[in-house]
Amino acid sequence: MQVITSTEMAALDANCEYYGLARIQLMENAGASLANIIKQKFPQGTPVTIFAGKGSNGGDAFVAARHLTGYNVQVFLLGRGDEIKTAGARWNFSILKKAGTPVIEITDSTQIPELDNDCVIIDAIFGTGIKGRLRPLESNAIDRINNCASKVVSVDVPSGLDPDTGDFEKAVRSNLTITFHKPKPALLRQELKTYTGELITAPIGIPLFFERLIGKGDLGRLATRKPESHKGDAGSMLIIGGGPYSGAPALCAMAALRCGVDLVHIAAPEAVSNIIASFSPNLIITALTGNHLNENDILLLKKMIPTVDVVVIGMGLGKHPETQSALQEIIPLCKKAVIDADGLYALDFQQKNYSNIIITPHSYEFxxxxxxxxxxxxxxxxxxxxxFAEASDTTILLKGKADVIAKGSVAKINTTGTSSMTVGGTGDVLAGITAALFTTNDALLSACCAAFISGRAGEICHQKYGSGLTATDIIECIPEARNP
Structure with a gap:
């Protein structure tokens, strides 16, 4: 059975909203599904007592209360109405009050009532977003629920239970757990059956295709810069590029810096190193030998590679046989690498393991x-x-009108971008963004978010410049694209 983690579910919720499926609609669907299942399980006239928290889980229960016509419903909110955290939950709470549903705000444990033993209790205190230790109010509410002989229905997960690990300080013991969209990992653990009870997975109207779409929610999963960070904590990278072309490694480096990486070094053939350095004082350049990468550069690169988090290889290098031979010796030395353009032709998928590599080909290169x-x-x-990603154990970002990103058996789709991005240099920009993210994140997430950010930056540029945008324009829009 397929599961979804709490982090993945939060990202999916945000992506749904980004693509037009509003959170309040998902809340309405969840609450209606919850109410329909309760109607199937319990006869009309049954007293229903709802314990609701101040998050979206409580909002789902507020919707269910509205749909439970013919049931004797009362709602206990653990906290004050003005403390409800999400707009959707606040909206549905206000509707309940206007509709005359009995709603009691509980701010102290002494206000928690004794519970009848012949009612249905809906546990909507915490959902998948539970963090930290339980406060006394919620802890005592869980005790009161567990000490009652009534049937207990938990919304999404039993309150107090970590939906991913199954860890808990204290948790509601449910007779029935109604989870949404897909089960959370802990709900399938047999040893937790005492807490989860019967498990029903209810659809809430999320198209399965949306699980494959990359969106704003995925950006929220990226590592963030800490206030106490020092130079290098947000990542360091080395670009091995240049030779026949000098602009490509510079574009890659500037894109990485705009994406938030701390340090970018460029190792380029001596013939173009000064040209690359002239693009920006932000670039740190190390001159290699000759006109193209060759075996004489390997010793120096062997010293540089261990000092960085990610190595980017390929842009502007050319396909000289000496260059390709040197790359075949260099690539296996990288802890993490992003391979693009001419660097792709040095890969040997039959002989090598590339589990630590992201490749970024377009269709012809692939x-x-x-x-x-x-x-x-x-x-x-x-x-x-x-x-191919599964067979080669490689992360692939296949560029196109719709980018396809794959790692193992997982495939994602990015639809941001514009036809104006066929201009030269955009692939170098994408490689720089990918590497910057890869310094502090895993390969699949980095490739997915890089595709989204690059395409979104292109869309922003297109609004300003139309078909006259350039790769450097896209670079300047990266910060805005990272925070849509």
Missing amino acids: NQITELKTPENLNTRMQVVTG
């Missing part, structure tokens, strides 16, 4: 390095890319 065609049909293309 075909050249894998001998696989990328079909026009999106679902078929996803199958091809996912199959």
Whole structure:
């Protein structure tokens, strides 16, 4: 059975809203589903007592209370109405009060009433967002519920239970848990059956396709800079690029800096190193030998690679046989790497393990390095890319009108971007964003968010410049795109 973690569910909620499916609609669907199941399980006229917290879990229960026509419903809010945290929950709480539903605000444990043994108790104190130790009010409410002989129905997860790990300080013992969209991992653990009781998964109208779409919610999963951070804590990277082309590594580096990485070093052939340095005083340049990367540069790069979190390889390097030979020796030394453009042709998927690598090909490059065609049909293309990602243990960001990102059996889709982004240099920008995120995040999340940020930055630029946007314009829009 497929599960969804609390972090994934929070991201999915945010993505639904980003793509037009409002949170308040999801809350309405959840509450209606909850009420319908209760109607199926318990006859009309049954007294229903709701214990609601101040979050969205409580909001689901407020909706259910409105739908439970013919039941004797009373609602106990643990806290004050003006402390309710989400707009949807506040909205539905106000509707309940206007509708005349008995609502009692409990601010002290002494106000928690004795409970009848012949009612249905709806536990909506905490949902998947539970954090930290229980406060006395919620702790005592859980005790009161557990000491009652009435049937208990928990909303999404039994209150107090960590939905991912199953850990708890104290948790509601439920007869029935109604979870939404997909089960949370802890709900399937047999040893927690005493707390979860019967498990029903209720749909709330989220299209399955939305689980594959990358959106604003995924950005919320990225590591954040801590107030006490020092130089380098937000990541360091080395770009091995340049040779026939000098602009590509500079674009990559500036994109990474705009995405928030602390330190970017560029190692480039001596013939172009000064040209690259002239692009910006923010760039740290190390000159290699000659006109192109070759075996004489390997010793220096072996010293530089261990000092950074991520190495980016490929942009502007060219395909000289000496360059490709040197790359085959360099790539296995990287703790993490992003491989793009000319660097892709040095990969040997038959002989090497690339589990620590993100590759960022477009369709032609993907075909050249894998001998696989990328079909026009999106679902078929996803199958091809996912199959290769799983077989090669590589993270793939296949660039296109809709980007396909795959790691193992997981595939995601990015739909941000514009046709104006066919301008030169946008791939270098994407590689820089990807590497910057990869310094402090896992490969799949980094590739997904990089595709979204790059495309969103392009959309912002398109609004300003139309089809005349440039790669440097996109770089300047990265901070805004990171915070949609």
